[in-house]
Amino acid sequence: MSSPKSHVHVDVAPPAPVTGRALPNGLAAFLVFFASGAVLVLETVALRLVGPYVGVTLQVTSSVIGIALAAIAYGAWTGGWLADRRDPRPLLAPALVLAGIATAVTLPVVRYAGEVLRGGAASAILLLVAAAVFVPAALLSAVSPLVVKLQLADLRRTGQVVGRLSGIGTLGGITATLATGFVLVAALPSSVIMVGLAVALGLTGVALGVYLRRQDRTGLPGPARVRAAVAVLGLAGAGLAAVAPDPCDVETAYHCASVEVDDSRPSGRTLLLNSAQHSYVDLADPTHLEFEYTQWIGAVADVAAPAGQRLDVLHVGGGGFTMPRYLAATRPGTDNLVFEIDGGLVDLGRAELGLRTGPELRAEVGDARMLVAGEPAASRDLVVGDAFGHLVVPWHLATREMAAEIHRVLRPGGIYVQNVIDYPPLRFIRAEVATVAAEFRHVALIAPPAALRGEYGANFLIVASDEPLPLTTVEERLAPLDQPTRLLSGADLTAFVGDALVLTDDYAPVDQLLATA
Structure with missing residues (x-):
C-alpha cells in the first residue's frame, strides 16, 4: 500500500541586514585604500627612522617587516572583534584620528628611544622598530574590517564585498610602497613624510567624523573632554617632534x-x-x-x-x-x-x-x-x-x-x-x-x-x-x-x-x- 507523497514547503525569509546603513561605495573604497596605503608608508619610512640607531641590516629589515605584519594582524583582528560588538560607524573617525596622533608621536619616540637603544642587539632592534610601527599600523589595520562590516548589508554578496575591499586595500598598499620608495623618500626627509602622513590621517578622520555626524549624528565620540584630550595629545606629539634630537644634517636617499x-x-x-x-x-x-x-x-x-x-x-x-x-x-x-x-x-x-x-x-x-x-x-x-x-x-x-x-x-x-x-x-x-x-x-x-x-x-x-x-x-x-x-x-x-x-x-x-x- 503506497502512501501519498508529502510536499514540504519552506518559506525562505529574505536575508537580514548585517549592519546598519552602509557607507557609499566610493567612500568605503577610499577609506580601505587610504588606511592600507598609510600602513605601507609607515613600514617603508620606519627603516629610515631606526637606521641611524641600529643600522640598516637584514635583521633590521626583517624586524620592520615582521613587526608591521604583526601590527596588521592584531589590528585587523581587533577591528573585526569590535565590529561584531559595536556599530562600526562611530569607530571609523576616531581610529583615523588616533592613528594620526600615533604617527605624529612616532617621530619623537623613535629619536628619544633610539639614543637609549643605540647599538644593534636583537632586543634593541625589535623594541625600536615596534616603537616606530606597531601602534599606528595596528590602528590603521582596524579600519578595513570596520568598513567591511558596514558594507555587508546583504549576505548573498559577502564574497563580492570582502573580495573587492580586500583587493582595494592591497592596491593601496602597493601604490603607497611604490610612491614612497620611488618618489617620497627621494623628495622629502623622513620627518616631513611622517608629519605629512599624520596630518593627512588626522584631517581625514575629522572630515569623516563631520560627514557621519551630519548623516546620522555619529562620528567622533561625544563628550567635549574626550575631543579636547585628543587635541592635546596631537599638539603634544607635534611639540615633541619639533624638539626631538635629529641625528641628521642631511637625509639622503640612503643615509x-x-x-x-x-x-x-x-x-x-x-x-x-x-x-x-x-x-x-x-x-x-x-x-x-x-x-x-x-x-x-x-x-x-x-x-x-x-x-x-x-x-x-x-x-x-x-x-x-x-x-x-x-x-x-x-x-x-x-x-x-x-x-x-x-x-x-x-x-x-x-x-x-x-x-x-x-x-x-x-x-x-x-x-x-x-x-x-x-x-x-x-x-x-x-x-x-x-x-x-x-x-x-x-x-x-x-x-x-x-x-x-x-x-x-x-x-x-x-x-x-x-x-x-x-x-x-x-x-x-x-x-x-x-x-x-x-x-x-x-x-x-x-x-x-x-x-x-x-x-x-x-x-x-x-x-x-x-x-x-x-x-x-x-x-x-x-x-x-x-x-x-x-x-x-x-x-x-x-x-x-x-x-x-x-x-x-x-x-x-x-x-x-x-x-x-
Whole structure:
C-alpha cells in the first residue's frame, strides 16, 4: 500500500541586514585604500627612522617587516572583534584620528628611544622598530574590517564585498610602497613624510567624523573632554617632534648623514652615516689620512707604481672621497672614477668635504655592481673597494661574481684592495678572503694583530693581484704607523681562512656571518 507523497514547503525569509546603513561605495573604497596605503608608508619610512640607531641590516629589515605584519594582524583582528560588538560607524573617525596622533608621536619616540637603544642587539632592534610601527599600523589595520562590516548589508554578496575591499586595500598598499620608495623618500626627509602622513590621517578622520555626524549624528565620540584630550595629545606629539634630537644634517636617499668638525684639527671633517664614523677628510691637506684603514690603502697605493706615476683607479664606493682626493694629490694626472650609489653624498662632498670633480676625479651615481659590469676589461691599475651599507659590505659586492668582475677590469699586475669590517668570531672576513682568493692568485690581509686574534671588531684590508704582491715594501710602509699592524699572507693566511665559505650570488649570508651571537 503506497502512501501519498508529502510536499514540504519552506518559506525562505529574505536575508537580514548585517549592519546598519552602509557607507557609499566610493567612500568605503577610499577609506580601505587610504588606511592600507598609510600602513605601507609607515613600514617603508620606519627603516629610515631606526637606521641611524641600529643600522640598516637584514635583521633590521626583517624586524620592520615582521613587526608591521604583526601590527596588521592584531589590528585587523581587533577591528573585526569590535565590529561584531559595536556599530562600526562611530569607530571609523576616531581610529583615523588616533592613528594620526600615533604617527605624529612616532617621530619623537623613535629619536628619544633610539639614543637609549643605540647599538644593534636583537632586543634593541625589535623594541625600536615596534616603537616606530606597531601602534599606528595596528590602528590603521582596524579600519578595513570596520568598513567591511558596514558594507555587508546583504549576505548573498559577502564574497563580492570582502573580495573587492580586500583587493582595494592591497592596491593601496602597493601604490603607497611604490610612491614612497620611488618618489617620497627621494623628495622629502623622513620627518616631513611622517608629519605629512599624520596630518593627512588626522584631517581625514575629522572630515569623516563631520560627514557621519551630519548623516546620522555619529562620528567622533561625544563628550567635549574626550575631543579636547585628543587635541592635546596631537599638539603634544607635534611639540615633541619639533624638539626631538635629529641625528641628521642631511637625509639622503640612503643615509642619515652629518659632518662634524675635528676640534683638534680645524680643517678636519668627519662624515657620519647613520651616526657611525664613515670617512675623514682634511680640507687643507688631501694627503692626510686619519683612519687606520685609509693609511693601509694609501700604503698599498703608494707602492702600486713608482712614486708620482699616474694611475687609472676605480673606486667602488665614494663616502667622503678621501682616497680619490689622496691619489689626485700624490699622483697628479691619475684618473679617479668613483662609483657611488648615493647621489646625496656626492652633493654633500661638494658642499662640505672639499670634493672637486673634474677630469681627474669623476663621480658616477649608481649601483657599483651594475656599473663595474659596464667597465672595459683591463682598464684599471688599481681598484679600491670601500662600499658599505651602514657597517656592512652590501652582499652583492662581496661575492665571487663581483670579484670576477673586478679581476676582469684590472690590467695584468693590477691590485685590488677591499675594506671589510668584521667582529669576533671573524666569520665574514674569513669568507671574504676565501672569496677573493677564488679569483686572484695572490692575496694578503692587513689588520691589527689583536683583531686578527679575535679580540675585537675592526677594519680589515684585503689585497689581491694576479702577480706577486710587493709585500715587503708594503710592510715597510706600515711599520711607522702609530697603531700596530700585521700583514698575513701565504701559509699564515691559509691557516687564518681555514675552510671558510666562498660567497656567491646564489648564497651570500653576509649579515648572518657578521652576527656576533
